[in-house]
Amino acid sequence: MKFMDRFQQLLEKTLVPFSNKLGQNKVMQSISEGMIMTLPVTIGASVFSILANFPIKPVNEWFQNMGISASMNAIVNGSTNILAVFIVFAIAYCYGKRSQSNGIVAGLLSLASFFMLAPQSVGEGEKATAAFSMNYLGSEGIIVAILVAILVAASYVKLSRVKKLVIHLPDSVPSMVSQSLEPLVIGIILFIFVFMFRLAFDFTSYGTFFEFINQLIAKPLMNIGGSVPAILLVFVLSNILFLFGIHPAAVQAAIMPIIISMMVGSSAAFQAGEQIPHLENLAVFAFVNNDSAGGTLSLLIMGLVIGKSKRYKEFFKISLIPNLFNINEPVIFGMPIVLNPIMFIPFTLSSLISGGVAFLAVKVGFITNYNPMIGLGMPWTLPKAIASVFTVGWQGTIVWIINFILLMLLYYPFFKVLDKQALKEEGQ
Incomplete structure (x- = not known):
């Protein structure tokens, strides 16, 4: 075990300081905390994921014959299979809170931007249906969710510090109303940029930012x-x-x-x-x-x-x-x-x-x-x-x-x- 002890000491001297430094980075902290925030969703749904895909065939068939497999799959589809949706809000929320800004607004603006950039139809031509693809809301959308969360939240934080862009209402207006209207101009500015970004990809062979990211990762392989x-x-x-x-x-x-x-x-x-x-x-x-x-x-x-x-x-x-x-x-x-x-x-x-x-x-x-x-x-x-x-x-x-x-x-x-x-x- 002497080798293991020496190796452990080496790790403590090299990786631990780097880990601590990384842990102090606001972006990295927000991503890590945001991921952890999704834990109730992933663990809670894991039970239904196991049951819906139970590895013993007779048990699986019994669930199907009882008519409950579809409902168990629905639980999974509404949780882990759209994990990117939860991630984009959670990371943006954490970034906003760490920046002493409104985390809820940062999360909502990021979530809206994520859906704005996502493909909004399934199928092609006359068979196209207005719908969001589960793939892009789940595993194939996680990298986009992280990027959107950080970029939109960081932009919101910076813009919210420009006093001219924040709407200030009289004290007589209820705080709930005034807080909701404060980021109105900022939201419009951010959505204009999201619109331009989406429009730019409409003129490329990728069609969407989501497809660009997936091709960037998968195509070389x-x-x-x-x-x-x-x-x-x-x-x-x-x-x-x-x-x-x-x-x-x-x-x-x-x-x-x-x-x-x-x-x-x-x-x-x-x-x-x-x-x-x-x-x-x-x-x-x-x-x-x-x-x-x-x-x-x-x-x-x-x-x-x-x-x-x-x-x-x-x-x-x-x-x-x-x-x-x-x-x-x-x-x-x-x-x-x-x-x-x-x-x-x-x-x-x-x-x-x-x-x-x-x-x-x-x-x-x-x-x-x-x-x-x-x-x-x-x-x-x-x-x-x-x-x-x-x-x-x-x-x-x-x-x-x-x-x-x-x-x-x-x-x-x-x-x-x-x-x-x-x-x-x-x-x-």
């Missing part, structure tokens, strides 16, 4: 293929995006058509009992996230066993059940992993380690098969420890356990630093 290095690269980038609070759906979507085609192409070989043509690629894909993104189940279990601070022990207890079913948002936004420089190294490297172990397992002949039909039809909420048995066989359990232990060791020194910090704060 479209041509990298489905090789083992490509899969590892995509998931490392996904983890990096998560560290900045950006859902990596657009990045992973870049390789999913290739992965699915590999699974479909391997089905005939599997049914005939022949060698799977893309075994290395599919095995790496199966284990590149040993459980949720970043292999955070290892972090939670390890933290519950060795953690000393109440903050992390209590939070990990709450997050454990959703995490078992691959619902990672409570950990990402609540711990948080987002904008946490101490977690940057282990969270980023986790996919390289777990994917690398799977690759070696194929190379040495330990993993010899993969069931593509299970891979295609498996519910995403099925715990990876169980899923590995169905897709790879008993060997999958061994690989999963090896990865689980390695990721515990990876997270250990970094978590110890965080836990030590939390203990100091609790002792103050």
